[in-house]
Amino acid sequence: MMNRGRIVRSTGDRMTVMADDGKQYICRARGKFRLDGRFPLAGDLVTFRRAEGDEHLIESILDRKNYLIRPPVANVSRLCVIASMAPPVTDRLALDTLIAAAEYNGITPAVVVNKIDAVPGEALAAVYRRAGYDVFLTSTKTGEGIEEFRKSVGEGITVFAGSSGVGKSSLLNLALPEFHVKTSRISERIGRGRHTTRHVELFSDKKGGYVVDTPGFSHVDPVQMMLYDKKRIASCFAEFRPYLQGCRYDDCAHTREEDCAVIRAVEEGAIDRVRHENYVSIYEKVAKLKDWQIRELLASETI
Ligand SMILES: Nc1nc2c(ncn2[C@@H]2O[C@H](COP(=O)(O)OP(=O)(O)OP(=O)(O)O)[C@@H](O)[C@H]2O)c(=O)[nH]1
Ligand SMILES: [Mg+2]
Numbered sequence: 001m002m003n004r005g006r007i008v009r010s011t012g013d014r015m016t017v018m019a020d021d022g023k024q025y026i027c028r029a030r031g032k033f034r035l036d037g038r039f040p041l042a043g044d045l046v047t048f049r050r051a052e053g054d055e056h057l058i059e060s061i062l063d064r065k066n067y068l069i070r071p072p073v074a075n076v077s078r079l080c081v082i083a084s085m086a087p088p089v090t091d092r093l094a095l096d097t098l099i100a101a102a103e104y105n106g107i108t109p110a111v112v113v114n115k116i117d118a119v120p121g122e123a124l125a126a127v128y129r130r131a132g133y134d135v136f137l138t139s140t141k142t143g144e145g146i147e148e149f150r151k152s153v154g155e156g157i158t159v160f161a162g163s164s165g166v167g168k169s170s171l172l173n174l175a176l177p178e179f180h181v182k183t184s185r186i187s188e189r190i191g192r193g194r195h196t197t198r199h200v201e202l203f204s205d206k207k208g209g210y211v212v213d214t215p216g217f218s219h220v221d222p223v224q225m226m227l228y229d230k231k232r233i234a235s236c237f238a239e240f241r242p243y244l245q246g247c248r249y250d251d252c253a254h255t256r257e258e259d260c261a262v263i264r265a266v267e268e269g270a271i272d273r274v275r276h277e278n279y280v281s282i283y284e285k286v287a288k289l290k291d292w293q294i295r296e297l298l299a300s301e302t303i
């Protein structure tokens with residue numbers, strides 16, 4: 001009998017599927033997925049059936065809207081990038097890479113500046129608000145901003161990302177207790193080992209919302225975040241969009257070209273200078289990729 005459900009936990013090989021009937025099934029993916037180059041991920045809606053004994057096999061992936069490979073999650077509605085001006089101070093390039101990666105993959109980004117009890121985050125928040133993003137200022141110590149952030153988390157899959165120690169797990173525990181995330185449990189389970197990076201768990205609030213906590217990283221690479229096409233990166237910076245048609249050259253890279261409308265906006269103060277510097281850094285890294293490398297990366301993305 002064919003069944004339908006959502007993958008709510010994945011270790012790469014074994015997956016837990018929450019079926020439409022509310023029951024959970026441990027499933028394996030059929031080998032054909034690896035051959036197809038599209039492997040089922042946490043967040044995917046799938047069909048599955050009972051095989052021999054108690055084993056269940058995932059048969060097909062249903063309409064996948066988008067996916068990330070770091071963390072490996074499909075059908076993401078929102079990527080919440082958690083930042084902090086208190087130690088460990090968030091690296092702006094990492095922040096902009098994550099936001100661009102969300103945009104590139106059709107995922108709505110949001111910025112949360114946490115630890116505002118220790119160091120104010122207003123200046124950082126202002127940059128991202130002006131760029132057009134949803135920004136929240138929070139403290140899990142004083143509770144400031146928590147309610148507003150809580151209200152913003154709705155249906156769909158919300159992924160928390162950000163460098164290690166910014167307070168992702170604390171924020172989830174405090175703001176979204178209905179998702180039953182426990183800081184200790186998460187760090188214990190996910191840890192940092194080499195074979196645990198593929199472990200992803202969706203926590204559900206029973207109202208159609210899911211959140212995914214991610215272990216922090218120390219470094220974010222645009223290529224690892226699947227930003228493969230240099231021509232698409234400028235439009236992943238929301239505040240650049242109004243200027244992209246105004247450059248002298250149709251193929252303007254907006255890095256150091258003459259008569260570039262984006263650079264002019266930076267000089268006039270309409271675009272934040274650091275955001276542009278980070279764009280250039282991401283663009284140049286991606287521009288170094290050769291076509292064959294991109295093909296190889298796409299082929300290896302089966303996870
Ligand atoms: N001052 C202050 N400290 C905080 C705040 N939120 C979290 N912390 C502290 O920051 C440290 C790291 O918090 P976590 O929630 O584990 O951070 P994380 O982002 O989940 O870290 P990783 O799981 O390693 O990526 C803990 O000691 C928290 O108590 C905050 O709003 N203010
Ligand atoms: Mg954590």
Ligand SMILES: [Zn+2]
Pocket residue numbers: 247252253254255257259260261262263
């Ligand atoms: Zn330009």
